[in-house]
Amino acid sequence: MPSSTTSRTRRLTRRRFLRGVGALAAVTMTGAALSCGPISKDDEFGGILGKPIPEPEQYPEVPWTPTVRPDRSILRSFTLDQARTVDALTARIIPGTQDDPGAREAEVVVYIDNMLSFNNGSVERFYGQPPYAKTYQGDTPPEQESGPYQYVWVASDQIDRYGPQGVLSPVAVYQSGIAALNTFADNEYGEMFADLSEDEQDEIVTMMADGDDISTFTEPSASDFFETVRQHTIQGYFGDPAYGGNQDYAGWRLIGYPGAQRGYTPEEMHTDGSGLLHQTQGIIEMHQFHPGEPHDNVIRPVSGSDDDEVRSLLLEQICGPSTLQGVNVEDARES
Amino acid sequence: MKTLEKVDVVTVGAGWTAAILAWKLTEAGYRVSSIEQGPSRWANPDFDHNHDSIRYSVRKAMMYPLSSETWSWRPNVQAPSLPIRKYGSFHPGQGVGGAAIHWSGQLYRFTPTDFNLRSHYVEKYGEDILPEGSAIQDWPVTYEELEPYFTAFDWDIGSSGQVGNLNGEIVPGGNPFAPPFSRPYPNPPLARNIPSLMFAEASEELGYHPYPHPSGILSRAYTDPFGNVRSGCLYCGFCTRFGCEVDAKSSPQTTHIPQALKTGRYQIRPNAHVKRVVTGADGLATGVIFVDDQGSEQFQPADVVLLTGYTMTNVKLLLVSRSSDHPQGIGNSRDMVGRNLTHQIWQSPVLGTFDNRRFNLYMGNTSTQTALHDFYNDNFDHSDLDFIDGASIFSTIGEREPVTSVGSLPIGDGKKWGQEWKETLRRNWDNFVPITIEGAFMSYDFNFMDLDPTYKDVYGMPLLRLTLDFGPNERNLYRFMAQRCAEIMEAMGPSNMSVTEELGPYNVHDYQSTHINGGAIMGTDPGNSVTNSYGQVWDTPNVFVAGAALYPQNAGANPTDTLAALAYRTGDAMVDRYFDDPEELLE
Numbered sequence: 053m054p055s056s057t058t059s060r061t062r063r064l065t066r067r068r069f070l071r072g073v074g075a076l077a078a079v080t081m082t083g084a085a086l087s088c089g090p091i092s093k094d095d096e097f098g099g100i101l102g103k104p105i106p107e108p109e110q111y112p113e114v115p116w117t118p119t120v121r122p123d124r125s126i127l128r129s130f131t132l133d134q135a136r137t138v139d140a141l142t143a144r145i146i147p148g149t150q151d152d153p154g155a156r157e158a159e160v161v162v163y164i165d166n167m168l169s170f171n172n173g174s175v176e177r178f179y180g181q182p183p184y185a186k187t188y189q190g191d192t193p194p195e196q197e198s199g200p201y202q203y204v205w206v207a208s209d210q211i212d213r214y215g216p217q218g219v220l221s222p223v224a225v226y227q228s229g230i231a232a233l234n235t236f237a238d239n240e241y242g243e244m245f246a247d248l249s250e251d252e253q254d255e256i257v258t259m260m261a262d263g264d265d266i267s268t269f270t271e272p273s274a275s276d277f278f279e280t281v282r283q284h285t286i287q288g289y290f291g292d293p294a295y296g297g298n299q300d301y302a303g304w305r306l307i308g309y310p311g312a313q314r315g316y317t318p319e320e321m322h323t324d325g326s327g328l329l330h331q332t333q334g335i336i337e338m339h340q341f342h343p344g345e346p347h348d349n350v351i352r353p354v355s356g357s358d359d360d361e362v363r364s365l366l367l368e369q370i371c372g373p374s375t376l377q378g379v380n381v382e383d384a385r386e387s
Numbered sequence: 388m389k390t391l392e393k394v395d396v397v398t399v400g401a402g403w404t405a406a407i408l409a410w411k412l413t414e415a416g417y418r419v420s421s422i423e424q425g426p427s428r429w430a431n432p433d434f435d436h437n438h439d440s441i442r443y444s445v446r447k448a449m450m451y452p453l454s455s456e457t458w459s460w461r462p463n464v465q466a467p468s469l470p471i472r473k474y475g476s477f478h479p480g481q482g483v484g485g486a487a488i489h490w491s492g493q494l495y496r497f498t499p500t501d502f503n504l505r506s507h508y509v510e511k512y513g514e515d516i517l518p519e520g521s522a523i524q525d526w527p528v529t530y531e532e533l534e535p536y537f538t539a540f541d542w543d544i545g546s547s548g549q550v551g552n553l554n555g556e557i558v559p560g561g562n563p564f565a566p567p568f569s570r571p572y573p574n575p576p577l578a579r580n581i582p583s584l585m586f587a588e589a590s591e592e593l594g595y596h597p598y599p600h601p602s603g604i605l606s607r608a609y610t611d612p613f614g615n616v617r618s619g620c621l622y623c624g625f626c627t628r629f630g631c632e633v634d635a636k637s638s639p640q641t642t643h644i645p646q647a648l649k650t651g652r653y654q655i656r657p658n659a660h661v662k663r664v665v666t667g668a669d670g671l672a673t674g675v676i677f678v679d680d681q682g683s684e685q686f687q688p689a690d691v692v693l694l695t696g697y698t699m700t701n702v703k704l705l706l707v708s709r710s711s712d713h714p715q716g717i718g719n720s721r722d723m724v725g726r727n728l729t730h731q732i733w734q735s736p737v738l739g740t741f742d743n744r745r746f747n748l749y750m751g752n753t754s755t756q757t758a759l760h761d762f763y764n765d766n767f768d769h770s771d772l773d774f775i776d777g778a779s780i781f782s783t784i785g786e787r788e789p790v791t792s793v794g795s796l797p798i799g800d801g802k803k804w805g806q807e808w809k810e811t812l813r814r815n816w817d818n819f820v821p822i823t824i825e826g827a828f829m830s831y832d833f834n835f836m837d838l839d840p841t842y843k844d845v846y847g848m849p850l851l852r853l854t855l856d857f858g859p860n861e862r863n864l865y866r867f868m869a870q871r872c873a874e875i876m877e878a879m880g881p882s883n884m885s886v887t888e889e890l891g892p893y894n895v896h897d898y899q900s901t902h903i904n905g906g907a908i909m910g911t912d913p914g915n916s917v918t919n920s921y922g923q924v925w926d927t928p929n930v931f932v933a934g935a936a937l938y939p940q941n942a943g944a945n946p947t948d949t950l951a952a953l954a955y956r957t958g959d960a961m962v963d964r965y966f967d968d969p970e971e972l973l974e
Binding site: 096097098099100101102104105107110111113114115116117144145146147148154175176177178179180181183185204205206207210212213214215216217254257261282286287290291292294295303304306307308309310312313314315316317318320321322323324325326327328335338353354355 | 392394425426427428429431433436437438439442446448449452454460462466467470471472473474482580581584615616617621622624625632633634638640641645650652653654655656657658680745746747749750751755785789790794802803805806809812813817841842843892893894895896
């Protein structure tokens with residue numbers, strides 16, 4: 053091994069060793085000086101190699117939790133007309149009023165618009181390699197169509213078992229679906245979807261939800277487009293407000309959910325509705341849980357920070373008066 | 388290609404079986420290196436601010452990077468295979484700790500009858516009871532042999548539960564059908580939610596034997612045998628698919644990895660993907676080739692290769708590691724690799740609602756509930772039944788997150804949009820109660836894994852292809868269990884309930900547990916298996932397989948405790964005997 057690698061490895065060995073066992077070294081000591089325990093005697097080997105990746109970058113294909121709500125006055129993906137269309141559709145999925153907010157009042161369209169601004173809306177991992185599927189009716193697949201393109205033929209009554217097989221990005225799904233919806237609305241009612249009455253909108257949504265063939269839709273189909281918007285409406289209305297929807301916790305208040313809490317007690321679990329005595333909060337409001345910051349009723353993780361200051365705070369906390377659900381640490385140690 | 392310094396043992400990944408074996412082997416003086424595909428991560432700082440349902444539950448941030456590598460699926464050999472493009476019916480992990488970071492913590496020991504399944508049913512009911520196409524077979528290991536390892540694992544990680552059978556004595560409050568434990572759980576059961584207490588009362592009235600769900604999550608602060616002090620569960624409600632920020636949920640990071648690192652002989656190489664196992668002139672493994680974080684291939688030589696990845700990772704590595712000595716892959720000289728693919732019947736046949744109640748089901752986790760083993764395996768008479776084996780029945784889990792649960796309402800066939808749906812959610816979101824079964828999944832000749840002829844991963848290797856569907860046993864078992872669940876729900880007195888009486892066709896989009904099993908099964912000889920009872924590959928004895936790929940069929944319970952016990956046993960056998968006579972099969 054080159055010497056530069058060796059020295060880095062050794063340093064990381066020590067760091068990582070402490071990361072792994074430093075905290076427990078601290079907690080198993082009572083009053084004595086902090087001891088590191090046996091450190092690798094081997095200069096060439098051991099530990100966790102490479103530089104640690106910060107959590108926000110560990111899974112780069114999935115956007116990191118927002119730390120501030122997105123600015124609702126900025127559209128990042130939709131045109132104004134597209135936003136109006138999607139807003140109107142979400143408002144039929146979860147209707148509302150000012151006093152009883154639905155998807156519109158909760159600003160679900162802000163959630164969807166912001167989601168689509170990340171990597172064309174691909175916010176989950178997706179295996180995108182061809183060839184793609186094409187469905188057929190009947191018992192046997194048709195002869196391969198003339199032309200240069202390869203497909204995998206799947207019976208139309210079986211394709212749903214295979215999970216999502218669509219080729220379009222979420223942005224493309226919205227662009228195509230919105231256009232098809234407005235064309236249909238214009239053909240049938242002479243206006244854009246957003247400008248129809250709620251009853252007229254519901255007539256169209258019913259057709260989409262029931263899987264009726266709506267000729268202006270191709271890819272995605274009307275029912276697939278509706279299901280996509282419905283899922284995103286659920287995410288926007290019931291997801292964390294940090295993502296742009298669920299304004300004033302509208303979705304959580306509807307169903308009785310207090311949001312992101314650090315913990316509950318068994319007594320709370322056993323008492324109807326007691327969780328709602330907690331102040332409703334999202335992840336932005338949830339207090340930080342970083343090392344060194346004292347918190348009631350929690351023993352610090354074993355697999356944690358290797359920072360000296362943190363370890364001494366740990367020691368203080370754990371060897372101090374900290375209790376957990378009536379179990380004193382000293383008792384736990386003897387158990 | 389760069390060749391690294393040789394180590395004694397290399398493992399695929401740094402998940403739980405890798406960590407257990409690394410701990411055993413490094414303590415015995417051997418050098419172990421784990422090649423881990425994902426990042427290094429720890430409770431602090433990585434899990435301390437993660438109560439984000441969108442990122443972890445909807446978008447599945449911690450899961451295996453299937454944009455790089457996925458699996459293809461087809462229901463049968465007549466149908467085409469297509470890649471699983473988005474996460475669905477199972478959720479493998481990545482990163483240090485593997486799926487044991489985002490696991491649920493449900494902790495069950497397989498029972499004596501799970502291990503001698505075939506002979507038990509044939510002897511008691513006759514050969515005709517076996518389902519058509521059955522490929523089930525006995526394990527080459529018994530519960531009695533594994534019991535000390537179950538106990539060691541349960542105490543090392545700090546399990547929680549009420550023992551039901553202590554050295555053959557039935558203990559009130561626990562599972563009377565449990566196999567004999569030599570020690571009780573070190574911690575009491577977790578608190579249970581309200582409907583789980585209602586379920587317990589109702590099922591007792593029906594004459595059943597409900598008990599608190601056993602768990603790998605600490606119910607109170609615990610000092611483990613290594614001296615680690617850990618927090619008890621805070622019932623925060625962000626558990627499955629999340630890392631635990633207080634280390635109450637047991638994982639390789641809480642227990643085995645720190646012990647292995649402490650020896651100075653354990654090394655983890657994160658962000659490196661094992662591509663294939665290399666064999667030498669004598670047909671034995673010489674190490675693994677992996678792709679590092681810069682995209683370059685490197686060779687890690689080793690005396691022993693441990694296939695300790697997820698079930699499908701291990702099976703694929705066997706199949707793609709071809710050479711003149713292993714033209715069909717390692718372990719596959721008799722065409723046994725890929726056989727006995729099974730999953731789990733994870734379904735909620737019954738949903739009930741309880742108007743005007745608020746059960747706080749967003750608190751807790753999947754262990755804060757009641758379980759019932761009256762219909763597990765052969766705990767009930769199968770003489771007049773059209774299936775073998777059985778299921779665990781569960782009351783209802785906690786950790787209910789709005790984004791992933793509102794789709795369950797309304798129960799029955801109501802529409803899921805509009806004002807009426809909104810009113811249903813307002814009325815019933817915190818009082819709808821599923822009853823869930825975790826059913827056994829039998830192995831058949833028609834369910835197997837092989838390499839996909841069309842689709843490839845980003846490393847240029849073929850995808851592993853699953854040919855998998857429910858068989859007759861699964862459909863019949865489900866139908867029976869759905870009736871039992873309905874009877875219990877009726878006794879709980881719901882405002883409204885719905886029953887799904889028949890099991891639908893298998894699909895790859897509805898989550899039904901991450902318990903994919905088989906493909907490199909253990910057995911008594913090379914004619915019926917890929918490995919011996921230690922996971923040692925018959926035709927390449929310095930390659931060992933760990934994990935649920937070894938299971939000849941799946942039981943009606945979670946696989947983790949059993950695969951951990953098997954890894955403990957293999958680790959001890961390697962330390963005690965393998966290195967005295969390396970490259971020879973362990974007796």
